[in-house]
Amino acid sequence: xxxxxxRTLVLxxxxxxxxxxxxxxxxxxxxxxxxxxxxxxxxxxxxxxxAETNVELIRDWMTIGFVSHTYRTPPNLxxxxxDIPPRGNEDKSLQQLNDEFFPNQPGYVLETVKAxxxxxxxxxxxxxxxxxxxxxxx
Amino acid sequence: xSDFLLTQIINYGAxxxxxxxxxGALGVPFPGTFIVVAAGAFSRQDILTWHTTGLVAxxxxxxxxxxxxxxxxxxxxxxxxxxEGSAQWSQAESSFNRWGGTSIxxxxxxxxxxAVPVNLIAGTSKFSFRQFILYDLLGETIWIxxxxxxxxxFGTQWEAxxxxxxxxxxxxxxxxxxxxxxxxxxxxxxxxxxxxxRLKQSSRQ
Numbered sequence: 001x002x003x004x005x006x007r008t009l010v011l012x013x014x015x016x017x018x019x020x021x022x023x024x025x026x027x028x029x030x031x032x033x034x035x036x037x038x039x040x041x042x043x044x045x046x047x048x049x050x051a052e053t054n055v056e057l058i059r060d061w062m063t064i065g066f067v068s069h070t071y072r073t074p075p076n077l078x079x080x081x082x083d084i085p086p087r088g089n090e091d092k093s094l095q096q097l098n099d100e101f102f103p104n105q106p107g108y109v110l111e112t113v114k115a116x117x118x119x120x121x122x123x124x125x126x127x128x129x130x131x132x133x134x135x136x137x138x
Numbered sequence: 139x140s141d142f143l144l145t146q147i148i149n150y151g152a153x154x155x156x157x158x159x160x161x162g163a164l165g166v167p168f169p170g171t172f173i174v175v176a177a178g179a180f181s182r183q184d185i186l187t188w189h190t191t192g193l194v195a196x197x198x199x200x201x202x203x204x205x206x207x208x209x210x211x212x213x214x215x216x217x218x219x220x221x222e223g224s225a226q227w228s229q230a231e232s233s234f235n236r237w238g239g240t241s242i243x244x245x246x247x248x249x250x251x252x253a254v255p256v257n258l259i260a261g262t263s264k265f266s267f268r269q270f271i272l273y274d275l276l277g278e279t280i281w282i283x284x285x286x287x288x289x290x291x292f293g294t295q296w297e298a299x300x301x302x303x304x305x306x307x308x309x310x311x312x313x314x315x316x317x318x319x320x321x322x323x324x325x326x327x328x329x330x331x332x333x334x335x336r337l338k339q340s341s342r343q
Contacts, residue, residue: 006326013319020312028305035298040291057294061141066148070183070294093145 053121055114060095064113067094071117081116082109140169144176152191156198159282163202165254171285171307172300178289179296188290196275196282203246203257203274210261217262231263238265239273246277247284251311 051072058067064086068075079086084101092100098109146154155177162168174195181188218227234241238260245253260270285303289296 003330006322010319010323010326013315013322017312017314017316017319020308020315022312024305024308024312028302028309031298031301031305035302038292038295038298041293041295052294054294059141061144063145063148066185069185091145091149093141095141096145 055117058094058110058114058117060098060110061093063091063093064097065090067113067117071121073117073120077120078113078116081112140172143168143173147173147177148180148185151186152194155186155191156194159195160198160202163199163254163257164206169304171250171281171303174282174285175289175296175300175303178286178291179293180289181286182290182293188286192282192286195286196278199278199282200271200274203253203278204267204271206254206257207261207267207270210258211264212261213258214262214264230259234259234263234265238263239269242270242273243277246274247281248307249310249314250281250307252314 052070055071062070064075064078067073068078075086079089082097082101084097089097094109094113098106102108143154143158147158155173158168158173159170162170177186177191177195178188180186181191241256242260242265245256259265288299288303292299
């Protein structure tokens with residue numbers, strides 16, 4: 001290899017390395033800061049997997065079937081909220097449904113599904129603490 | 139692209155995941171780590187069964203790696219026609235035979251961006267196929283079950299895990315390129331200094 005080619009190769013490798021380290025280093029730092037707030041959810045007893053309740057985790061790539069499974073919501077309720085037939089739409093993502101049925105309303109399907117799930121979630125009832133002191137007898 | 143692949147995985151399960159990792163092992167730039175972590179999370183949600191999915195994905199990715207090794211192996215003649223007899227080629231071949239196992243193992247899960255070039259080099263330098271499969275299987279098991287296991291552990295929060303792992307891999311690739319460039323620079327500067335010294339000595343004589 002000629003010296004000029006060697007120089008080009010070395011400079012290319014170092015330059016590419018610096019670009020990668022800079023780009024992914026920044027992204028890693030940001031991802032790490034976000035990740036620090038996450039803790040693995042506790043493992044529930046077998047066949048008692050609780051339903052997800054945070055609707056902000058719903059994404060455009062999800063299907064109605066997937067969302068209904070994750071949030072323990074009947075799929076028909078979601079189809080009814082969107083006013084579209086279940087037949088033939090089972091495999092389509094929320095984005096595909098939006099593009100097909102509501103092309104002029106971007107994000108409509110996602111927001112409607114979120115709203116339907118929130119409306120269907122049971123209202124949480126306050127639980128007494130385990131070490132609560134019972135009221136004194138009169 | 140990622141969104142489309144995720145939709146297909148939740149619709150068709152393990153076979154689609156197998157096809158994705160197989161094609162990814164041939165060099166098509168699919169977001170493999172992202173998909174594997176997601177598949178782990180889907181297993182926790184009972185969308186996929188973790189053992190079947192893991193085994194299908196592992197088999198397919200090892201098949202893909204073997205095929206890209208074979209591509210390097212059969213392209214050897216073509217490459218040799220250009221580089222055979224050169225000092226750099228023999229040096230590269232002997233270096234790969236010394237460090238090949240570690241490179242194969244680490245590029246399966248840690249520096250995944252250069253996994254395909256490593257497969258091709260392994261095939262071209264006639265690195266033992268038995269050893270290749272051994273290191274490949276070890277590394278890919280960590281990738282599929284380790285990264286998938288993290289997805290399983292974090293469940294619906296898998297996106298944060300996947301983001302972190304993908305960026306670690308990119309960062310490490312950058313560090314490897316930087317280290318490679320520096321090592322080559324030092325080596326070549328030493329060689330050229332020795333060459334200049336020899337020239338000076340011969341001119342004095």
